[in-house]
Amino acid sequence: MSGRLTVIGLGPGDAAQVTPEATAAIAAATDFFGYAPYLDRLSLREDQHRHASDNREELDRSRAALEAAVSGRHVAVVSGGDPGVFAMAAAVCEAIESGPEAWRQLDVSVVPGVTAMLAVAARAGAPLGHDFCAISLSDNLKPWDLVERRLKAAAGAGFVIALYNPISRARPWQLGRAFECLRDVLPATAPVIFGRAAFRPAERIEVMGLADANPTKADMATCIIIGSPETRVIDRDGRAPLVYSPRSAGGLSR
């Protein structure tokens, strides 16, 4: 039996957003590697094996998964959201590049999923409706000054900005500093969406102006979207506001 490895995106967390492709890939795998809370979402059969690991061990987890695949197992590496966005697909590629030749010969595939910013955007309206970017606020793997440079470049050029990994116990001040950077560039009224656990029971979507954006509103399960100067908020009686970024920009419209 020749092994293979599939990196699977489980989407934002509701079972209704797991694609049929992901469901089929899960059914076909024998061994599951991932961060424990993502593995907890699966209902595995008795003949399927679970290999849970901690949150910050992506490279070791990837190597263990590749070893299992080379030994002939059908391995699934699972991520929340999309595995290609600040998740396991890049870690698996890194491990392959620095690993033995046999790992390059494996059948490796990636099953995409709905990533967090798309889920939060859907709940808020259409804040990603024009050009946008995604930035991880974690400075575990890149210097903080690079994060600030990217925030300023993106805001200055009119991109909507989605922030992943905004805050954690080990990274308590970075989000506040990011808002400070953005206040130098963006209007105080630029809409900020705190999207926590979108489409899950604990969902909480809050919208406020950049001047009022407070880091204490975020936790590890939050994805934050910061509008551009063109992003708009439609207030509605008795309903949550709709936040959207018009498709037109720079004074052009139809």
Added chain:
Amino acid sequence: MSGRLTVIGLGPGDAAQVTPEATAAIAAATDFFGYAPYLDRLSLREDQHRHASDNREELDRSRAALEAAVSGRHVAVVSGGDPGVFAMAAAVCEAIESGPEAWRQLDVSVVPGVTAMLAVAARAGAPLGHDFCAISLSDNLKPWDLVERRLKAAAGAGFVIALYNPISRARPWQLGRAFECLRDVLPATAPVIFGRAAFRPAERIEVMGLADANPTKADMATCIIIGSPETRVIDRDGRAPLVYSPRSAGGLSR
């Protein structure tokens, strides 16, 4: 009966990537508005009504859909990919903002989907593995100099760049000009992925250096991903290369 409107993302085009949430929303709707090729993907029942329109009539289509919803219909507005990324969700919000008060009182929701860049990235490896942006190359609704400014800002700050709407009969030169802009900022070896019809029968994924990127390789069904200076290509004997952007940047690693 009170009407409602759901904007639904159908994903990249393979039925295995339509989420169960989207499938349920399609089953619940009575009237379907969208660009004809997206409506063609649906198998509608006899009691479900199809309202196809041309590609560039998003605002008129949104207004017609909102009118039908206000009249009590259960309306679905369908998009390929994710409806919030260069698609119908923003157009519906625009129509609501400029429309009658009754449109603000409607039950409006958005069902997210797998957007094109995630599908192309999955087929290529993990090119969106670090900070990235998405830019529409269409200058129908924004001035071309804004597109150039965003391309240069993003490339200069080290973002991976996904290009949507790269080329069409009416916009033949923009992609070539975009590559020229990027060659001023990025190394000639920066990997470029032309991802056509990812996960569909006509799929074609091509990887080359920026120096060799030729606009004739793209069409309307192509999403292009341009790596940052840190993006890497893993060559593999007898298999397609893996393209990925390491999670670490700026000299940090683990």
